[in-house]
Amino acid sequence: MKPAPTHSYPGLNLGRGRPGAHKATEVVTFGFWVFLMSDLVYFGLMFGVYITMIDAQAGGPGPHELFDLYSIFAQTLILLTSSLTVGLAMLALKYDLPRGRIVLWFAVTLLLGLSFLFLEIRDFMSMADKGGIPQRSGFLSALYGLVPLHGLHVAAGCVWLVVLGIQLRVMGMTDLVVSRMVRLALFWHFLDLIWIGIITIVYFGGLTYG
Amino acid sequence: MDRHSELHRRERRRYVIGYGGSLLLTLAMFGAAHWFGIETRGVYLTIGLLGLAQLIVQLVYFLHIDRRRSSREDLDLVLFSTLVLLIIIGGTVWILGNLAMRMHMPVM
Known part of the structure; x- marks a missing residue:
């Protein structure tokens, strides 16, 4: 007989510390991973549209007038740090640290997610001030189709965090809630991966080829 | 412990x-x-x-996600999705770039 695999779904595995949650989590989390991969293909389509639209500026404002790399840098650091804090929350969960620690790391993640959204919306507003609105050119339509799509995912993640916080309070640390936390962490890490694609292709690519 | x-x-x-x-x-x-x-x-x-x-x-x-043995094929799924992505993005850029060139539009 083969020994049981040490790793049965993407992300941090809860393992023997929480056998109930581990079993319940395995199948659903793999299904969630399949969903994330199809989400990735959707993002890929938007990236494809953006790349082909990069020259279609129709005399409107282009990347050099619109992009603020300092703000993008800050957003990158915030999102990266939130990916770490969500990982620390998962570790606290796996190794049975006091519940306060778990809630603390999730709360820090929520705060970082909200500050990311704040900076991103501020960027969009300053872009709109310079005439960079979606209907101005094909390039801007593609830009507004892709970057806010990621922002929407982050916003959904923030709502998810709040809902999980409420569920944790009402239902307690049940296997179901724990298993949802596992998927939230996976979702959050995935968003950071998409963001790396966005800074590389949308922002740096836009500045190089736009 | x-x-x-x-x-x-x-x-x-x-x-x-x-x-x-x-x-x-x-x-x-x-x-x-x-x-x-x-x-x-x-x-x-x-x-x-x-x-x-x-x-x-x-x-x-x-x-x-790495090359350790796992009971489900997470890595295979990532690699397959990457393949789909490369076909979608590469194909789009190729076809539309070629079209732009043939229609004598500026650089693509």
């Missing part, structure tokens, strides 16, 4: 390594853009490779 906290330390180190690596790669990316100017194609190629490296670091250290 000792083994428990030992494991905890090891797994936490994994996350910290992933974070530190990603941080360094991010700094290198923005540093390259800042000091060497983003308009040069060579610099952009470097930035692209740094981005790719960061994707791999995060997949391995945050999402724990």
